[in-house]
Amino acid sequence: MALAVAPCLAHRRRGAARGAGGLCRTRPLGPRRARRATGGRGALQRLAGHGRHRATRHARAGGRRRAARTPAHRRGRMSMTTRRVLLAAPLLAVPRLAAAQSWPAGRAITIIVPYAPGGGVDTAARMIAAGLERELSTGVQVLNRPGAGSQIGITEFLRSRPDGLTLTFAVLPxxxxxxxxxxxRAPYTRADFRTVALHHISPVSFAVRSASPWRSIADLVEAARARPEAISVSDSGLMATPHLGVLMLQMAAGVRFNSIHFNGGAPSVTALLGGHVDVLAGGGSDVLGPMTEGQFRVLGTTGEQRDPLLPGVPTLREQGLDVVVASAGGILAPAGTPDEAVARVAEAVRAVMAAPAYDQAMRRFGLVPDWKGPAEYAAYWERDEARMRPIMAALARG
Structure with a gap:
């Protein structure tokens, strides 16, 4: 029997195999296993993307060097970008950061988006990802993990290693x-995250089809008062920011709506376009396009001031209802992520957002970029949580 060397599954060294107690040893192999161990194509492929020991450091097998595959190339992992992102991506030619900085050293980055493809958060994440690829000189993939008002995707994200290579594009509040x-029963609190970079703050917009008889929030409230729980309102998920806006409007006006929850903004917009619901509660990116095309009428927004992209639309405060809430979308990392990784991503996001072409592309899409670094983003989170506590308590009391 020929003596061949099998790669150790933990150390990837030729001439060693995993032994008892975690030590390495050699062992004789049969001809068939020897061919597989010393030059088999399948063995090399199994090395690619190994989580604990990077395949890119151990890609030599059978005297030949093969390039390791990154997670971005795995079949079925990369979601299709939306048409708007494809059109906007060439505009993101911004200067790269200094190549001398070590992290991420060419390793691919994954951004988990806890919403369905095609909505405002998903598109913003993909536009940022396109810019980060250039800034950080590495691949950046976006994975959609929608469900439960983003809780499913956030939970999956927090199972990742705190090395800065897995991030999420999440929304407060x-x-x-x-x-x-x-x-x-969420398995996390604010302490389980590190703030990296805030991307935008967008108030909730209430929109109806252009043929709707309602022309103001007062018209909508009057109709809801006459027919409790009969008027349907679509939103991007249970307790997502648009749904919070609906609940706060109910409390302020003393009415009840029939909330219809979707796994993201895109399907909630489609529901109104198709006439399946009466009202849409969404972000500026959800309503700007259809409004410009004459399909939607926006009745009001929930910002402290008017949305700069919808200057002709009054706030709910202007219409006599004290309802103020906004979506704050940004990039988070798991707690324990090294300072170097957080600082690198934060600075890269700032550089991407500073490009005039990026700002213009985002505004056309319906979002106003509003970069905040890790410390300022963390302070914003603390303030938003303090503001939401009494609101959540009031909602719990009914």
């Missing part, structure tokens, strides 16, 4: 409601 609502 939606994420805050997960752990302030005991019935949701």
């Amino acid at each position: 939606t994420l805050i409601t997960h752990y302030l609502d005991p019935s949701r």
Whole structure:
């Protein structure tokens, strides 16, 4: 029997195999196993993308060097970008950061988006990903993990290693409601995250089809008062920011709507376009396009001031209802992520967002970029959580 060397599954060294107690030893192999161990194509492929020991350091097999495959190339992992992102991506030619900085050293980055493809958060994440690829000189893939008002995707994200290579594009105060609502049993709190970079702040917009008889929030409230729970309102998920806007409007006006929850903004917009619901509660990116095309009429927004992209639309405060809530979308990392990784991503996001072409592309899409670094983003989160606590308590009391 020929003596061949089998690669150790932990150390990837030729001439060693995993032995008892974690030590390495050699062992004789039969001809068939020897061919597989010393030059088999399948063995090399199994090395690619190994989580604990990077395949890119151990890609030599059978005297030949093969390039390791990154997670971005795995079949079925990369979601299709939306048409708007494909059109906007060439505009993101911004200067790279200094190549001398070590992290991420060519390793691919994954951004988990806890919403369905095609909505405002998903598109913003993909536009940022396109810019980060150039800034960080590495691949950046976006994975959609929608469900439960983003709780499913956030939970999956927090299972990742705190090395900066897995991030999430999350939304406040939606994420805050997960752990302030005991019935949701969210396995995390603010302490489980590191703030990296805030991307935008967008108020909730209430829109109807252009043929709707309602022309103001007062018209909508009057109709809801006449027919409790009969008027249907679509939103991007249970306790997502648009749904919070609906609940706060109910409390302020003393009415009841029939909320219809979707796994993201895109399907909630489609529901209104198709006439399946009466009203849409969404972000500026959800309503700007259809409004410009004459399909939607926006009745009001929930910002403290008017949305700069919808200057002709009054706030709910202007219409006599004290309802103020906004989606704050940004990039988060797991707690324990090294300072170097957080600082690198934060600075890269700032550089991407500083490009005039990026700002213009985002505004056309319906979002106003509003970069905040790790410390300022963390302070914003603390303030938003403090503001949401009494609101959540009031909602719990009914």
